[in-house]
Amino acid sequence: MSLFEPFQLPFMARALIELVILGVLAGTVGVLVLLRRLAFVSDTLTHTVFPGVVIGYLMAGQDGVFWGALAAGAVTAVLLTVLSHRRRVSEDAALAMVLTSLFAIGVVLVSRRTAFTSDLTQFLFGRILTVTQEQLVQTAVVTVLVAGLLAVLRRPLMLRTFDPEGAAASGIRVGLLDLVMNVAVALVVVAAVQAVGTILVIALLIVPAAAARALSDRLVLIVPLACLIGALGGWLGLAASYEASVYHGLRLASGGTVVLVLVVLYGVAALAGVVRRRVGLSRARLGTPELEMTR
Amino acid sequence: MTQQQDRTAALVLEQASVAYGHVPVLEELHGTVRSGEAVALIGPNGAGKSTLIKAVLGLVPTVRGRIEVLGVTPAQARRDVAYVPQADTLDPDFPVSVEQVVMMGRYRKIGWLRRPSAADRAHAAEALERVGLSDRAKNRFGTLSGGQRQRVLLARAIAAQPRLLLLDEPFNGVDAVSQHALLEAIALLKQQGAAVVVSTHDLAIAHLACDEVCLLNRHQFGFGPTDAVLTPERLRATYGGHALELRGDRVIVTQT
Numbered sequence: 274m275s276l277f278e279p280f281q282l283p284f285m286a287r288a289l290i291e292l293v294i295l296g297v298l299a300g301t302v303g304v305l306v307l308l309r310r311l312a313f314v315s316d317t318l319t320h321t322v323f324p325g326v327v328i329g330y331l332m333a334g335q336d337g338v339f340w341g342a343l344a345a346g347a348v349t350a351v352l353l354t355v356l357s358h359r360r361r362v363s364e365d366a367a368l369a370m371v372l373t374s375l376f377a378i379g380v381v382l383v384s385r386r387t388a389f390t391s392d393l394t395q396f397l398f399g400r401i402l403t404v405t406q407e408q409l410v411q412t413a414v415v416t417v418l419v420a421g422l423l424a425v426l427r428r429p430l431m432l433r434t435f436d437p438e439g440a441a442a443s444g445i446r447v448g449l450l451d452l453v454m455n456v457a458v459a460l461v462v463v464a465a466v467q468a469v470g471t472i473l474v475i476a477l478l479i480v481p482a483a484a485a486r487a488l489s490d491r492l493v494l495i496v497p498l499a500c501l502i503g504a505l506g507g508w509l510g511l512a513a514s515y516e517a518s519v520y521h522g523l524r525l526a527s528g529g530t531v532v533l534v535l536v537v538l539y540g541v542a543a544l545a546g547v548v549r550r551r552v553g554l555s556r557a558r559l560g561t562p563e564l565e566m567t568r
Numbered sequence: 569m570t571q572q573q574d575r576t577a578a579l580v581l582e583q584a585s586v587a588y589g590h591v592p593v594l595e596e597l598h599g600t601v602r603s604g605e606a607v608a609l610i611g612p613n614g615a616g617k618s619t620l621i622k623a624v625l626g627l628v629p630t631v632r633g634r635i636e637v638l639g640v641t642p643a644q645a646r647r648d649v650a651y652v653p654q655a656d657t658l659d660p661d662f663p664v665s666v667e668q669v670v671m672m673g674r675y676r677k678i679g680w681l682r683r684p685s686a687a688d689r690a691h692a693a694e695a696l697e698r699v700g701l702s703d704r705a706k707n708r709f710g711t712l713s714g715g716q717r718q719r720v721l722l723a724r725a726i727a728a729q730p731r732l733l734l735l736d737e738p739f740n741g742v743d744a745v746s747q748h749a750l751l752e753a754i755a756l757l758k759q760q761g762a763a764v765v766v767s768t769h770d771l772a773i774a775h776l777a778c779d780e781v782c783l784l785n786r787h788q789f790g791f792g793p794t795d796a797v798l799t800p801e802r803l804r805a806t807y808g809g810h811a812l813e814l815r816g817d818r819v820i821v822t823q824t
Contacts, residue, residue, distance in 0.1 A: 308662065428675050435662050435672075442625045442651035442734075443676055444643075490663045490708045 276508070279515040284402055291404045291412055291468050292507025292531065295461075295477060298416040300499035301423060302461050303482030304492075305454060308434050313365070314353055315458050316475050317372040321349040322462045323471045324379035326396050331382065335467075339411055342466045346459030349375075354452040399470030401511070401527045408467055415464040419457050426453060431492070469528045476532040477503060484539040487546030502542070506535035576602045578732045578763030579624060583633035586616070586623040592631070593619045599782060599791035603731065606754065606764035608774035608794070611784035612807055617767035620784065621734045624765065625651055638731055647676060650730035654737050655717035660710035666720050667705040670696050673727030695726035698756065700749045715746025722753055733757060735766040739773055751777050771798060 279285045306315050322345045329341015349371070356367050379396070386392050423430065433440040433450050441447050458478070465474045485498035510531030517523040517530075579601040586594040594616040601607045609617040622628040623635055626642030637645035650673065673695065674688045684692075696702050699719035704712060709720060718738055725733055733754075739747055754764055754777055768774060774781055774794060781797040783789035789806040790797040 308659075425680060428672075428678075428680055431664075432672055432675060435664060435669075436653060436658055438653050438657070439651060439672075441627055442646070442649075444646040486663065491665070492663050495663060 274512060274516045276512050279512055279519075284404075285511065285515065287404045287406070287409060288401045288468075288511055288527065289508060291401065291409055292511060293504040294409070294412045294416050295465050295468060296481065296503025296505070296507050297500040298412070298419060298464060299461050299474070299477035300481045300485070300501070300503040301420055301496055302457050303478040303480075303503075304485065304496050304499050305423070305430065305434065306458060306478055307482040307486060309454065311454075311458070312475070312479055313368060314357070314455070315462075315478055317353065317368045318346065318349055318455070318458050319462050319471045319474045320372045321375040322346050322459070322466060323396060324375050324382065326466055326471065327379045327382045330392070330396070331386075338467055339408075339463065342463040345375075346463045347456065350452065350455035350459040353455050354448065357451065358448055395470070396466075397470045397472050398526060398528050399466065399468050399473065401468045401531075404468055412464045412468075415460050419460050422453065423457065426450070430454070469531070473528045473532050476535055480532070480535040480539050481506065484535075484542035487539075487542045488549070502535070502538055506538055507531055509538075510534040576604075577636075578603050578605075578638055579607075579765065580636040581633070582636070584623070584630050584635045585632040586619055586628055586635075587631045588619075588628060593628075593786070594623070594784070595787055596633070597782075597784075597788050597791075598633075599780075599788070601732075601763050601765060601780065603761050603763050604758050605780060606758055606766060606778040607780040607782055607791075608778040609765065609767040609782050609784055610769075610771065610774055610798075610806070611789075615785040615806075617784055618736055620782075621651070621736055621765065621767060624732075624734060625649065645732070648731040650725035650728045650733050652718075652721050652725045652733070652735040652738055654740060655714055655721055656741065658709075658717070658721075660717075662710060664709050665705070666701065666707050666709055666712065667692060667696065669709050669720050670705075670723045670727050673724035676728065691729070692723075692727045695723040696720070698726055698753050699723045713743065713746070715742040715750075718742055719746055719749050719753070722750060726753065726757065731762055733762055733764045735764070737767050737769070739768055739770055747773075771803075774798065 280289050306312060322342045325341040325343070325345020326338050327341070329337035329339070329344075331337075332341070352371065353368070356371070380393070383389065383392050383396065429440065429445045429450055432443070433445060433447055437447060461478060462471065462474050465477060469477065481499040481503035482495075484502050485495045488498055489495050510533070511527055513534060514525040514527045514530040517525045577600050581597040581599050584594075584597045585592055597620070609620060611617055619628055623630055624637060624642055626646065635642055638648055670692045671684060671688070674684060674692060678684055678688055693702070693705075696705055699722055701716060701719055701723065704716065709717060712720065722735070722738065738750055742750065751773070754766070758764055766778065775798070778794055780792060781794045782791045783797060783802055783806045785806050790802045
């Protein structure tokens, strides 16, 4: 399999750059999503952005997709924050209702189009191979914004994630911080929606972060590792789908291949994690007598 | 109350009632905790001990009366108040080291962006030393035992240099070594002039560590010097039918 040759084609090069940037963005936010156990909330966001994508597309064509997604993402982020801070409805049930009803609106809207299936496929699974220069710029801007925001807020975010009561006790506005977090997830979805679609985004968020967590116990390593694994998955996935399509007559959807490669990378990381823990445990066992000697 | 006493009062409850929304949780609390003193909050589960701690932190509103912390409102006093949650409410898988947890106590002084200074590191190291866990600084928080995690959380609070320390059930499920370490660290904080509020089920610990006791079960059943307040009659009143008298002057609580 050739890892470099496909990317001499301009459209493949653009796809690669897009996936590498998305890998960095989703990796960073994904670690927080993983630690806060917000996978389901994030999944809800990916589904609720869908009607925004459809409405944007119906109103302004391909250019409207980003802005439609942005509007829907912002509204859902606020809604989710408010819902999770008043526990009138069981959180899961509330999320499931929001998720399915908004998703249904998107499906109903898109079904009125003549090119129904092709449009639907595009929104759900993205079109990584037709990424434009402009989309690359959009993704890069979103990435810089989100990474900057999280870097500035890293201490309150860490405290809130680890110890919500302690964070509130020390005067941190937890509600506001949760809103920022939900907006960050929404921005990842918005940035990724044209390239990989609303369904596969969740894999970009969760899988690299989970793999990185298996590899390390230190946050300063987990975040860059997640970015690296996300970018690596994008690269290997694109190369694999190109190879299969061009040389073996097997049409593999790029987005889906990327996700599958990420899952394989997670498998490798999880195995490495098991080994790492075993080694750590045996080291700890060896270390115990020494500790007692020093006391 | 004289001017002198006013200055040293760390926590003042004045006919204070606390409520979540329209549901009153605690009513008519009245008492004072001075700097250098420790008070034990004692009462059955659901009595409102945690709610009182949250009210002192300004996280639950006082609907009637007044709660004054270090001479100001609870929300204004947060900078000088440290809170120690129960260790088992925290995610043991969280990727954070012991020294990082202790450093969180310095966040308010460090701010959002600045790197921790040498002084911040020294305060954190000293706080960890005080709970006897310096040798575990580099370990992941979740790999420690429950009692050790509770000590790390106390070290985090000590690192913040509080004038009022609030502890929520710090002795629950804690081994004897850790209990001793916690008690020593709390005693030293008192000596240095901090006021301490600690909720507990353990009457023996209240005797050991605290100068005063506040008996709570929705209402206040007593607030004052430990020996005067921890009487069989008052305990029976606080715990309803779940307090048994032993040999006339001692009481055990059969259900918490």
